[in-house]
């Protein structure tokens with residue numbers, strides 16, 4: 559590790575640098591009306607969520623990227639079908655087991 563300068567800022571070796579993802583994903587330089595909830599903005603977009611488009615990183619990027627990124631609800635299952643109530647027992651556990659659908663990335 560060594561001291562570095564990033565965009566004019568001196569970063570001493572061993573400094574913990576935390577990226578402000580909240581601000582990045584609301585940067586008006588990249589996003590039209592960034593504060594507006596407007597999911598349709600993604601409809602005809604080429605943006606990828608896989609950590610290569612650095613202004614759109616809901617699962618982060620790099621080696622600590624979310625490993626659950628490619629999981630989804632099984633076909634035909636709706637969010638309201640996910641039951642989170644517990645069954646009685648010594649330890650609490652989900653009454654209905656969670657189901658996961660994995661999608662290959664490569």
Ligand code: HEM
Nearest residue numbers: 579615616617618619621622623624625626627629630658
């Ligand atoms: C829409 C759903 C999800 C979103 C937006 C999401 C987002 C994220 C983000 C941003 C991180 C990085 C956090 C950080 O380092 O500060 C992360 C990490 C992680 N996510 Fe997710 N996640 C989602 C679903 C899931 C699911 C379904 C699983 C597991 C079944 C999962 C497992 C993990 C784990 C284990 C990490 C830690 C990875 C590490 O630190 O190396 N996530 N997620």
